[in-house]
Amino acid sequence: MVYSDKVMDHFKNPRNMGELENPDGIGEVGNPICGDVMKITIKVKDNKISDIKFKTFGCIAAIATTSMLTELAKGKTLEEAEKITNQIIAQELKGLPAIKLHCSNLAADALRMAIKDYFKKVK
Numbered sequence: 001m002v003y004s005d006k007v008m009d010h011f012k013n014p015r016n017m018g019e020l021e022n023p024d025g026i027g028e029v030g031n032p033i034c035g036d037v038m039k040i041t042i043k044v045k046d047n048k049i050s051d052i053k054f055k056t057f058g059c060i061a062a063i064a065t066t067s068m069l070t071e072l073a074k075g076k077t078l079e080e081a082e083k084i085t086n087q088i089i090a091q092e093l094k095g096l097p098a099i100k101l102h103c104s105n106l107a108a109d110a111l112r113m114a115i116k117d118y119f120k121k122v123k
């Protein structure tokens with residue numbers, strides 16, 4: 001399988017890896033078919049994602065897409081961050097092999113879940 005240099009870079013040097021202490025929102029998703037799981041924790045300040053970390057147990061594409069997602073989401077308003085789609089993530093990574101496109105869904109879904117969790121807590 002051929003991955004772009006950018007995918008390999010994010011896989012080998014993942015950004016924002018780990019878990020935030022006392023996060024404002026948590027998003028956890030899993031792919032029942034491949035068994036990969038992903039957890040995203042966020043901190044929110046002034047309606048913006050001030051910090052974000054991820055833990056992914058999964059394939060090269062799953063790790064690279066979550067790493068890319070954290071870079072895209074950091075500093076964005078919650079409304080902007082909610083609009084980050086799997087297509088945007090794949091584009092930023094200079095493409096993903098078609099068979100691996102579904103992996104980027106996990107990252108976008110986990111972030112949306114973390115944002116939803118935040119809104120649930122502040123209501």
Ligand code: FES
Nearest residue numbers: 034036059062103
């Ligand atoms: Fe499971 Fe990539 S193969 S997320």
